[in-house]
Amino acid sequence: MKNLFTLIFVFFSLTGFTQNQNFAIAIHGGAGTILPENMSPEMEKAYSAKLEEAIRAGYEILKNGGSSLDAVQKTINILEDSPLFNAGKGAVFTHDGENEMDAAIMDGNTLGAGAIAGVKTVKNPISLARKVMEASPHVMLSGKGAEQFAKEQNIELVDPSYFFTENRMNSLKKAKEEEKDQGYSPTPDFKFGTVGCVALDQNGNLAAGTSTGGMTNKKWNRIGDAPIIGAGTYANNLTCAVSGTGWGEYFIRATVAHDISALMEYKGLSAQDAAEEVIYNKMAKLGGDGGVIVLDKDGNIAFVFNTKGMYRASIDKTGKLSVAIYEK
């Protein structure tokens, strides 16, 4: 009997089977025109450090046997609390100088989902999205109703002034200047800065989440793709978990996140091929730009974007950490 166990152990060791864990995690902090020449070494360091802090926190949860939903939520909370990203604290300004945030989370195990749109006082929008999924009979809440629900669920609310950052205000001013010459466009050219996370836990459950302030200078309570299940966010244990960042109008029209999952489910494509097909051949051809992070049910990770850069990080199934910003 002992010999049999030894034999099995040697077999798995030789095949490399024991080296792979069955969990993994990936994040993005937005895609866009992110060029080394526009970044100071200090900024580069600050972004990389925050991405690493966030992904390590999520990874720790997975390593300790926690759920992918917890990992996604907690990882995004860290990015939401940083002024560096366009989510939570660092959310961009609307045309009227307000911050309106959108977020969604999806459970690949049950296909349960929760989303919120246009909230102005919720410190961590992804946490409210999770509450919508777990404590309401609905999938998506918006505006004042979402904030009322947040209050009832004891979700932390803050004064809107909490979301003020000089940087984002300057971006709004710049966008309004451009508007005078070129007409209204909610600046898709700026780096987008939305945050997202996809995780696979030790029970084989996938989860995806996305949180954003939307686009600088947006008007009329515009809502982007992040809170729309199947556009900016999707997870299904049969295939993959996806979170997107980019020009939301195109992600909605190309149903980016669900299409990636569908290509895997119905056509047997890999996560990488499915993401390339949808980003390069569908979304980009419509005229949009942006990117996705995809994590498949076996722990394979794909980062695909048609912009100059995408803030991103992963800890893969071998436990390897990668943090990157630019194209190459």
Ligand code: ASP
């Ligand atoms: N996708 C977001 C939106 O359109 C923007 C972003 O990714 O930064 O609202």
